[in-house]
Amino acid sequence: MALLTPEDLEDLLNKLNMNNNIIKEATGMDIAQICEAVYGTTPDSRKVGIVPITSGNGIIGNFSSSLLAITEYFGLEGFITEHPDITGYHQAVANGADIILMADDHIFVAHNLRNGKIATNHVCTGVIYSEIASRYKHTDSKDVLVIGLGRVGYAGASHLVEKGFNVYACDPNTDFMNKAIEELGVKAFDIESPRKFSMVFEATPNANTISEGMIAERCLVSTPGIPCALPDELVEKYDIDLVMEPLVIGVAAMLYSVL
Ligand SMILES: N[C@@H](CCCCNC(=O)[C@H]1CCC=N1)C(=O)O
Ligand SMILES: [Mg+2]
Numbered sequence: 134m135a136l137l138t139p140e141d142l143e144d145l146l147n148k149l150n151m152n153n154n155i156i157k158e159a160t161g162m163d164i165a166q167i168c169e170a171v172y173g174t175t176p177d178s179r180k181v182g183i184v185p186i187t188s189g190n191g192i193i194g195n196f197s198s199s200l201l202a203i204t205e206y207f208g209l210e211g212f213i214t215e216h217p218d219i220t221g222y223h224q225a226v227a228n229g230a231d232i233i234l235m236a237d238d239h240i241f242v243a244h245n246l247r248n249g250k251i252a253t254n255h256v257c258t259g260v261i262y263s264e265i266a267s268r269y270k271h272t273d274s275k276d277v278l279v280i281g282l283g284r285v286g287y288a289g290a291s292h293l294v295e296k297g298f299n300v301y302a303c304d305p306n307t308d309f310m311n312k313a314i315e316e317l318g319v320k321a322f323d324i325e326s327p328r329k330f331s332m333v334f335e336a337t338p339n340a341n342t343i344s345e346g347m348i349a350e351r352c353l354v355s356t357p358g359i360p361c362a363l364p365d366e367l368v369e370k371y372d373i374d375l376v377m378e379p380l381v382i383g384v385a386a387m388l389y390s391v392l
Pocket of ligand 1: 135136137184185186187188191192193194196197236237238239241254379380
């Protein structure tokens with residue numbers, strides 16, 4: 134899985150505000166309203182304990198401080214524990230955390246100690262970015278293109294199928310493709326017989342996965358993926374609303390999903 138870098142996390146809240154304006158323009162709702170619609174929750178007085186974790190590649194600069202900024206942005210109280218790992222976990226509980234946020238290199242969880250709900254970043258990210266794509270207000274189509282069927286893409290495709298959208302998907306990994314066809318009933322998108330989609334959810338760690346044959350002149354592309362899925366020339370040529378942000382939107386969904 135692609136690990137964030139401290140550079141990915143620079144200027145996070147400015148990037149979020151820019152993306153939130155695009156989301157409002159393209160869907161009629163802001164990210165907090167969409168999270169509320171998806172999870173049926175609203176931020177309350179819950180306290181979030183953020184525990185740095187040193188396993189694997191270790192602590193990522195700006196990661197814990199970004200989680201604190203995100204927690205506060207959505208109206209929750211938060212704190213980062215002084216120590217990492219088990220000592221930090223103990224501190225978080227001792228300091229009255231209702232929700233624990235912590236991540237190793239494979240799983241990033243939000244765990245609400247009061248109601249037992251637990252959420253992962255990869256599922257919540259897939260759900261919320263695919264939800265954003267599906268709410269594009271400048272189309273009456275029910276067709277959505279999902280590019281990438283890894284842990285994030287599969288979660289998004291599953292969410293869209295549950296919501297009754299016509300999901301076309303593509304992934305170079307035939308095992309991932311067959312799994313999604315068998316388990317979700319997605320249709321394989323065939324670049325040889327292109328359809329032009331007005332709603333695209335992309336979740337791959339590769340650049341330029343979106344080509345001209347895939348998108349309508351006016352479309353919404355929603356992706357947590359780094360680097361950008363859209364070639365620059367397409368962004369210039371077409372009227373594309375691009376929602377692309379590396380962490381905040383996924384973490385917001387995690388918090389709303391455990392409240
Ligand atoms: N153990 C580190 C955090 C490691 C996070 C790795 N996971 C990612 O980079 C995923 C999560 C969202 C996007 N990629 C720390 O506590 O500082
Ligand atoms: Mg995100």
